[in-house]
Amino acid sequence: xxxxxxxxxxxxxxxxxxxxxxxxxxxxxxxxxxxxxxxxxxxxxxxxxxxxxxxxxxxxxxxxxxxxxxxxxxxxxxxxxxxxxxxxxxxxxxxxxxxxxxxxxxxxxxxx
Amino acid sequence: xxxxxxxxxxxxxxxxxxxxxxxxxxxxxxxxxxxxxxxxxxxxxxxxxxxxxxxxxxxxxxxxxxxxxxxxxxxxxxxxxxxxxxxxxxxxxxxxxxxxxxxxxxxxxxxxxxxxx
Numbered sequence: 654x655x656x657x658x659x660x661x662x663x664x665x666x667x668x669x670x671x672x673x674x675x676x677x678x679x680x681x682x683x684x685x686x687x688x689x690x691x692x693x694x695x696x697x698x699x700x701x702x703x704x705x706x707x708x709x710x711x712x713x714x715x716x717x718x719x720x721x722x723x724x725x726x727x728x729x730x731x732x733x734x735x736x737x738x739x740x741x742x743x744x745x746x747x748x749x750x751x752x753x754x755x756x757x758x759x760x761x762x763x764x765x
Numbered sequence: 766x767x768x769x770x771x772x773x774x775x776x777x778x779x780x781x782x783x784x785x786x787x788x789x790x791x792x793x794x795x796x797x798x799x800x801x802x803x804x805x806x807x808x809x810x811x812x813x814x815x816x817x818x819x820x821x822x823x824x825x826x827x828x829x830x831x832x833x834x835x836x837x838x839x840x841x842x843x844x845x846x847x848x849x850x851x852x853x854x855x856x857x858x859x860x861x862x863x864x865x866x867x868x869x870x871x872x873x874x875x876x877x878x879x880x881x882x
Contacts, residue, residue, distance in 0.1 A: 687871075694774075695858060695873040696809070741808060752799060753871070755808040 655680040659742050659756035666732055667764050674727040674759045676742030686725050687753065688716055689741040696741055699727070732763045768792055769861050771874025778849055779882055786844045786877045788859035794839035795861035800832075803856040803876075812857075815842040849881045 656679045666672055678686065685703045689696035700709045702718035702725055709716050713736075716727045729736055739760050743753040768791040778784050788798055796817045801809040813834055814822040821834035831853075833845040842861075846853055858876040 694875045697873075698871065743809075752811060752814060753809075755810070757808045760806070 655744060655746055655754040657742055657744050657754050657756035659740075659759050661759060662757060663760040663762070665762045665764065668733055670732050670763075671728065671730045672732060672761065674729075674740050674742075674761070675724065676726070676756055677722075677724040678742075678744045678754075679723065680744050680746050680754070682746045683720070683744065685745045686718055687743045687745060688725070688727050689743065691739040691741055691758070692737075699740075729761075732761075734763050734765055737761055737763045769859065769872045769874045771859055771877055773877060774875060775878045775880075777880045777882065780850050781848055784846045784849055784879060786846075786857055786859075786879075788842045788844070788861065788874050790840045790861045790863075790872070793861075793863045795842075795863065796839060798836060798842040798859055798861045799871075800834065800842075800844050801858045801860065803858065805856075809858065812844075817842075846879065849879070851881045854879055854881045 658677050660675045664672060685701050687701050688699040690699055700716045702716060705718050705720035713730045718725045727740060739758040741758045742756040745753055770789045770791055772787045776784055798815040800812045802812050803809045811824050812827045815834045815836040817836045817839050823829045831847055833847060836842040856876050856878050859874045860871045
């Protein structure tokens with residue numbers, strides 16, 4: 654059974670701090686690893702990672718995959734209150750990107 | 766970008782009634798749609814894969830007679846929670862995969878918060 658584990662489960666920081674969120678996976682047929690941000694309703698796509706060691710970056714967010722360690726990290730620098738959300742890591746195995754196995758999520762709270 | 770519309774956004778119903786949730790892909794055809802459920806402070810759990818023109822595939826532990834899925838067209842999938850009970854109260858969300866996409870970008874509906882009294 655595919656499994657995705659995230660840590661920490663929750664994190665409280667102040668504006669301006671840098672945070673690192675972790676995701677590890679155990680899957681039988683790895684295809685890609687995805688990060689989503691969920692604020693209230695629908696998760697919004699952040700990154701898709703398929704190749705090990707290649708950092709993807711979008712503004713203050715960046716992510717990298719380590720296939721040897723079966724893990725990924727999501728970094729957020731200079732956090733803002735608007736970054737407060739649940740960050741979900743998911744693995745897309747099999748033949749479809751839609752059949753995702755999600756981790757438990759990391760609840761990030763950024764205080765002013 | 767692609768848009769997935771989900772309706773209703775919130776429903777409150779009495780125990781024993783059935784509730785239908787619609788998921789529509791507005792500007793693309795989706796041969797496959799996925800239904801997830803999320804309990805408070807927990808992650809999204811895949812319930813079933815909806816396939817246009819064929820039977821849905823349910824994940825282990827999900828009752829197919831309880832959660833009826835119909836994918837009658839390339840732009841619409843429906844999830845019907847039959848004889849709903851309070852333990853079915855949850856956030857239900859669909860996602861759709863464009864037929865020719867390999868970007869990995871899944872498109873999610875805005876979700877339906879179901880509360881069963």
